[in-house]
Amino acid sequence: MTVVALPVHGHWAEDVRGEGRSIRVxxxxxxxxxxxxxxxxxxxVGxxxxxxxxxxxxxxxxxxxxxxxxxxxxxxxPDAGRVADLEARLARLEHHGRPLWRRAADAVTGWGVRAAVRSRG
Incomplete structure (x- = not known):
């Protein structure tokens, strides 16, 4: 096995995972x-x-x-990129306006809330 001396010029970078991992250029x-x-x-090691x-x-x-x-x-x-992609998809969907199912759900929910408030009074 031959041992080669490291050159004087080089750059080290630590691996973000730690545990002594690094790379040298x-x-x-x-x-x-x-x-x-x-x-x-x-x-x-390589x-x-x-x-x-x-x-x-x-x-x-x-x-x-x-x-x-x-x-x-x-x-x-690790999930931040996935969350950003989901947020972008939601923004695109919201940009197209409220879909029919959402308007219907809001109407039903709104009706149920108004009915509960009326029954209290």
């Missing part, structure tokens, strides 16, 4: 590669060696994802 100029390495604590072209594609994909995230409200829970 390092540039290997002498080989013309960008290396993404996955870490668990002090142990490297690597991906990318050509500059492939690395640029990954960066473009990340930039696109960040742009989409910036345009949406901040997600605070």
């Amino acid at each position: 390092s540039t290997h100029v002498e080989k013309g590669l960008i290396v993404l390495s996955l870490w668990r604590g002090a142990m490297c 690597t991906a060696r990318l050509s500059p072209e492939d690395a640029a594609g990954v960066v473009a994909g990340m930039a696109d994802g960040l742009a989409v995230m910036a345009a949406r409200p901040q997600v605070v829970s």
Whole structure:
């Protein structure tokens, strides 16, 4: 097994799940590669060696994802995205006006409430 020294230039990012998970991005100029390495604590558990072209594609994909995230409200829970989608669907339905079933339900409910108020008086 060969041990390769880490290059001086690199960037670490911690995984939001914690537990020692992290990723390191390092540039290997002498080989013309960008290396993404996955870490668990002090142990490297996987690597991906990318050509500059492939690395640029990954960066473009990340930039696109960040742009989409910036345009949406901040997600605070795993269900927040689903809730936002449901709210958008409800807004579209409400935009079309009250459907017939809703008007009928309001009329019946309103009639029942008015009848109860009249019987009290």
